[in-house]
Amino acid sequence: MEKWRKVKLTDIIEFNPKEKILKGAIAKKVAMDKIQPFTRDIDQYELDEFKGGAKFKNGDTLVARITPCLENGKTAKVNFLAKDEVGFGSTEFIIVRAREGISDENFVYYLMCSPQIRKIAIKSMVGSSGRQRVQLDMLKNAVISCPSLTEQKKIGKIFKALDDKIYYNKKINHHLEQIAMLLFDKFFPNVTMGKNTVGEYIIPKRGKGLLSKDAVAGEFPIIAGGLQPAAYHNSANTKAPVITISASGANAGFVNLWTIPVWSSDSSFIDESITNNVYFWYIMLKKRQKEIYDAQTGSAQPHIYPKHITAMLTTELQTKEVEKFNEKIGPLFEDVGNRQKEITKLQMLRDTLLPRLMSSATIISSSSTK
Structure with missing residues (x-):
């Protein structure tokens, strides 16, 4: 197996990438309650007028940033849009996208589902009781050991087949x-x-x-x-x-x-x-x-x-x-x-394998952007 290298999550992941939907346009919307816990696929969405919210495209991962949705496993991968179509959803989503030529979208999704990354995201949460949110800078700057793109694709393929x-x-x-x-x-x-x-x-x-x-x-x-x-x-x-x-x-x-x-x-x-x-x-x-x-x-x-x-x-x-x-x-x-x-x-097989195959991607350190 190739040696894994230490990187910040932001080195391999684009957080909240910029996309455009015209105000007032009708687009596909995903509400937080449509995301099922520990389920990859989104099987419900609605057509709604865009007034604001997180924007995403196929291949992106939606991660709940608010309690208790994050703790409950509300992380999903977008696959219901047409090519180049942009959808939108709750402002309480963090949108995660693989960096082209650097990371694999399936690997990124399962990385965000892994206990290692979930742990630091949950630990970073601040705010009043019941309304705590992930500190995005802490998540972006988490340092992990990451495999090559080739190995990422192999790992992503294993879990994709199960899902x-x-x-x-x-x-x-x-x-x-x-x-x-x-x-x-x-x-x-x-x-x-x-x-x-x-x-x-x-x-x-x-x-x-x-x-x-x-x-x-x-x-x-x-x-x-x-x-x-x-x-x-x-x-x-x-x-x-x-x-x-x-x-x-x-x-x-x-x-x-x-x-x-x-x-x-x-x-x-x-x-x-x-x-x-x-x-x-x-x-x-x-x-x-x-x-x-x-x-x-x-x-x-x-x-x-x-x-x-x-x-x-x-x-x-x-x-x-x-x-x-x-x-x-x-x-x-x-x-x-x-x-x-x-x-x-x-x-059960997926959830047993996930922490094992991602075990090398343990968090080394994290810090807030200054």
Whole structure:
């Protein structure tokens, strides 16, 4: 292996490169809440009028500079723009770009995701509690050991292959779920038009509170108010498959399906202790996601409780028809579950390899620009 040389991050990375979007122009915008923790790809953006914000192009890396977004792993790589197209996003993003002929864009992305760089970025944060931000000069002047461009490309290629596989597995799972929803529309075209209520058929159970700090490290996701697991625990309080419905926060009412047991914390759940037709009810609720969001109560802290789910109107459901549909889509969701397990394994492999392959890129020192 070639000898790695000591460089400042700013020697190999262009921070917040200058790009131009005319004021008032309509462009693709990425809000902070569209970035998923520890996920390379950005799968949601909106067209909006440009009034200001961080600007970026394909190949750039977006790094959250504010707490708790940085600590939560909100770092992503832009790949949804056309050639030479410029997008924009929150001013709370640091835009990171590889220097042409010096660094590789994939290596740069994974470098910014590495524990070594995340540690110094987090350590540099200053400001009032809850609104701390990265000191950009400290990050720019962090000194690391860096491989040659050839070796950077080799390292970047390894991790890109893993994330590509994760991306395609997620895409297939999404398409399979869309197929299930189309089948649902065929079997139950007027499911929202009746005078019956969901509560006549099922009543979700409330989860049992478990703070992340009280979790005992394990394999079972803790499902609270966010879109992603709050942490992992050594036991579960549900059986798979299980539907979870986030109970509070900005994402109160978010419906998700898990093909592994989970610990339902700040959420409600529906598993086989409530119904044998979990897949049917997942599709029913997921198709009505907006309706559930709209039922949120509370201004400062939105909530969705089982009573909001049970109050939803539905048509009179025939048990045999529900069972027939659930049986029909069961193999489809079992396939989704198997693919999700592969995604989890790939993520674990990536996250295990990352600090090892980047281990030579340890921070030697850092200082503020004078």
